[in-house]
Amino acid sequence: MASETRPFLKMNGLGNDFVVWDAREKPLRLTPEAIAALGDRETGIGFDQMITVERSSLGVDAFMRIHNRDGSEVSACGNATRCIGRLLMEEAGKELVTIETGAGLLHAFDADGPRSVTVDMGVPRLAWNEIPLAEEFADTRAIELQIGPIDDPILHTPAVVNMGNPHAIFWVDDVEAYELERVGPLLEHHPIFPEYANISLAHVFDTDQIRVKVWERGVGLTLACGTAACAVGVAAARDGRTSRKTTIHLPGGPIGIEWRESDNHVLMTGLTEVEFEGEVDLDTLAWRKTATGDAPLAAGAAS
Numbered sequence: 001m002a003s004e005t006r007p008f009l010k011m012n013g014l015g016n017d018f019v020v021w022d023a024r025e026k027p028l029r030l031t032p033e034a035i036a037a038l039g040d041r042e043t044g045i046g047f048d049q050m051i052t053v054e055r056s057s058l059g060v061d062a063f064m065r066i067h068n069r070d071g072s073e074v075s076a077c078g079n080a081t082r083c084i085g086r087l088l089m090e091e092a093g094k095e096l097v098t099i100e101t102g103a104g105l106l107h108a109f110d111a112d113g114p115r116s117v118t119v120d121m122g123v124p125r126l127a128w129n130e131i132p133l134a135e136e137f138a139d140t141r142a143i144e145l146q147i148g149p150i151d152d153p154i155l156h157t158p159a160v161v162n163m164g165n166p167h168a169i170f171w172v173d174d175v176e177a178y179e180l181e182r183v184g185p186l187l188e189h190h191p192i193f194p195e196y197a198n199i200s201l202a203h204v205f206d207t208d209q210i211r212v213k214v215w216e217r218g219v220g221l222t223l224a225c226g227t228a229a230c231a232v233g234v235a236a237a238r239d240g241r242t243s244r245k246t247t248i249h250l251p252g253g254p255i256g257i258e259w260r261e262s263d264n265h266v267l268m269t270g271l272t273e274v275e276f277e278g279e280v281d282l283d284t285l286a287w288r289k290t291a292t293g294d295a296p297l298a299a300g301a302a303s
């Protein structure tokens with residue numbers, strides 16, 4: 001039987017990168033092993049997430065299936081929602097699209113500025129069993145959790161927020177002062193998180209400015225994480241550390257977050273980029289680039 005070659009797009013939201021398949025006409029399911037092999041940055045295409053765009057059973061613009069690089073399927077990815085929102089808006093010539101995800105229906109719309117998209121990420125879930133946590137905490141603004149020596153912990157008492165996926169946020173004075181690649185895996189797999197968790201270090205340096213570094217569940221260190229930016233913005237405002245409108249500065253660039261007072265929805269705004277087009281032989285997983293992506297943005301357009 002002839003091998004099947006499938007085209008893909010390589011995209012990123014502030015450096016958090018994805019392979020995007022269009023499976024609306026022809027279904028595509030890869031094994032976790034194949035996803036991990038394609039996601040490997042040394043030997044495969046290299047990505048944080050794999051996104052499969054499918055037909056929505058609810059009749060909205062599309063369904064977006066999300067896999068982490070380790071092959072696990074998850075319900076939410078903020079940066080990918082902006083990227084898929086852009087593709088669907090460009091394709092249909094619309095200014096607003098609705099995307100079905102494992103976490104519910106999300107609306108994406110054009111923001112000011114080239115390639116900038118806003119997504120309404122919905123209402124954050126804040127109760128301990130919605131995160132979920134393995135034990136009850138009445139107040140999820142600071143849960144009892146620490147790593148390191150009992151009397152001198154390295155990190156402790158994170159805030160927790162669910163944005164369609166679980167997030168823990170540790171407030172620190174300097175996000176660079178910690179070996180996130182060492183403590184991240186310990187915290188991601190801590191028994192308090194039955195579904196594991198995405199881990200952020202966050203430093204509030206003004207009433208509306210926060211620097212953040214993220215260790216992503218199923219991935220590792222990332223240049224940006226949209227749902228982490230939402231979770232940090234919510235946790236900071238909830239505590240009175242910031243206003244409800246913040247800029248989250250990630251290694252890959254800034255994301256604007258607004259936790260709207262009128263309906264508690266979180267709006268996330270940031271850049272999207274098409275890196276290149278390519279194709280993969282699904283039998284051998286050999287791949288090649290077939291076309292270039294977006295031209296570089298004019299200086300200043302990204303800020």
Ligand SMILES: N[C@@H](CCC[C@H](N)C(=O)O)C(=O)O
Pocket residue numbers: 016048049068074075076077078079080165166198216217218219224225226227228
């Ligand atoms: N990159 C993402 C989040 C991807 C999923 C996450 N690793 C998880 O397992 O929940 C984003 O931009 O939100």
